[in-house]
Amino acid sequence: MKNVLTSFLRGTDRRALSALSLSLVAGAVLQGIAFALIVPIARALFAPEPRVAWPWIAALVVVAAVQSVLHHRSVPMGNELGAQLVTTVNRTVSQRISQLPAHQLGAARSDRLAALDSSAIVVLMGLPAHVLRPLVAAVVTPMSVIVIAVFAAPAAAMLIAVAWIVSLVLAFAAARMLTATTEPDAAQWLERVRSWPVQPPAGAARRISSIVLPAAGEVLLWRSIELLLCGAMAVSVFVVTDGDPVTAVALILLSALMVRPTTEAALLASTVLNSREVLRNVGELLDGDPGAQQDWPEHDDIEFAEVGLAVGQVPFGFRLAARSCTALLGGSDGIRLTLAELATGNLAPPSGRVLVGGTPIADIAPGEVERNVHWVGPADPTSDELVGLPESEVALRAAQRMRATDSTTLSESDRACFGVLRAFGRAPRLAVVDLTSLHAVDSELDELVAEFARERTCLVLPPADAGAPAYAQRLVVEDLSGKIEARS
Incomplete structure (x- = not known):
């Protein structure tokens, strides 16, 4: 002491x-x-x-x-x-x-x-x-x-x-x-x-x-x-x-x-x-020794190896390819958010391991995880973002729509657009797009998410009643049986 x-x-x-x-x-x-x-x-x-x-x-x-x-x-x-x-x-x-x-x-x-x-x-x-x-x-x-x-x-x-x-x-x-x-x-x-x-x-x-x-x-x-x-x-x-x-x-x-x-x-x-x-x-x-801290792996594929979410539940495992987009469907928002938290390293699984590029995400240095992983969700635009938005048609249309309305009453879809636009500047290699707070996804937001997910490994959590987007493979969660199955 x-x-x-x-x-x-x-x-x-x-x-x-x-x-x-x-x-x-x-x-x-x-x-x-x-x-x-x-x-x-x-x-x-x-x-x-x-x-x-x-x-x-x-x-x-x-x-x-x-x-x-x-x-x-x-x-x-x-x-x-x-x-x-x-x-x-x-x-x-x-x-x-x-x-x-x-x-x-x-x-x-x-x-x-x-x-x-x-x-x-x-x-x-x-x-x-x-x-x-x-x-x-x-x-x-x-x-x-x-x-x-x-x-x-x-x-x-x-x-x-x-x-x-x-x-x-x-x-x-x-x-x-x-x-x-x-x-x-x-x-x-x-x-x-x-x-x-x-x-x-x-x-x-x-x-x-x-x-x-x-x-x-x-x-x-x-x-x-x-x-x-x-x-x-x-x-x-x-x-x-x-x-x-x-x-x-x-x-x-x-x-x-x-x-x-x-x-x-x-x-x-x-x-x-x-x-x-x-x-x-x-x-x-x-x-104490901080332990081995590894760099971010070369490949960005995600593998759930015999992961169990609760005691007594049958472990599950699947692999998501690098630079692929996967939509988490079915089940409650809680289970889908838990899977996303496990994939980004915010949670540790009770059993099994979550690997990124063959490396346990828990062994990767925190600074590397912060630079390469990003959680995308609805966000309010700052004053600088309202003045100088990225030069793209989708961003321009979103800006025009906001200027026509009161900026304090933005729709959840507009806020989600700004969250995705802000994530472009971070350029993460692994991202989670959380759209669970939306009732539906309009075409502009869908187009923006598709463009964002093209260059990285991405997990999309669509609204509960929405189907899988056309650009993503499906990962279906079944609450009653505890079974999680990847489907193309």
Whole structure:
């Protein structure tokens, strides 16, 4: 997890990180000075002349005011740095995923990556602003108190240093012990909640009671550590101060104040540790081998090899020749769209393989698939397309028809024409022409699709009630039997 966070922090603004670190360190030093001022204030309040305490109280107010200003300025800096950190994480993961072959992640790892948006993002966003501050204070604040105590009472400074080290070890050991069990990440919690029945199962009350005892044990553990440290400090301070009750009370207050930042830092450290599984999965993804990424094959024929669309369904197989046009007929739009998604690599078949030119489409580099595969559907024209359309009679007639009507009320056929015209500029080698949203295909759109399909391997999904176009072979889907048959 440390390596992952370090790599992400490299992509953030280093000057902003340095400014935030200086602000947090300065705030922690001022907090240590404020804690140290408790001792002279307490002694002055119990003195015969309590007015002696006012200068110390004034100094405490000034220190608190400066610390408040630093805190007010550092919170927006931390939030901005946290937003940069989250943005860096998202961009890095997106870039890495775009380099992976299709479907290499699988369902399990995809769920873990999705959990990054829920659990780890919260930790990363709050890391600079809320988690880093107590961690810095747990180290810098006690050290500031110890440095000040060295000049006032060396023996007390030595005692405070030993007590601080012991409290630091005990607090983080307790935090480590409490987080020894693996906490479920966000994806596992979602899966667990979805599997819960509507009615609470029998024995739920017993399970709730079994949770109460460990939870109470955790709270009692922290309180016991704090009381133990404060009690040990009280006895030691009383011995060091030769029985002076006023100084002993002041140092006991100081010890209680010093223990608190340490326990807070330990608790927040456990929050970071609870997200280590998600960050580990992200690190494996970023550092893993993207695998073999092949170029687009020389031939564009499509082969479905023993593909099954559902569990228990009889596998089917067929081959579509390169630079041929095939119309998917029969069946529901859902099954026809699924076949088209399989052919373009957008879906992975539950069983079997889909090959393009003899190469599994899942093994082809994503960039190659993006350049050579295109899904064509109805599209609204842009302002540039309305002004400068391709020089062809079909496009010109479509433009004239649009200018005669309101451009905001284009028919679905006109939008389909623009989708096909736009696909000409992409020049894909494999294309799917999705016309399932149309009620019928007019002659102009039919002519345009025929021209587009002439130079590439093309799958056409005509409207449900339309027949096969004259320029395409038929691929008939039969829902009831699950049989898919290619017919000329």
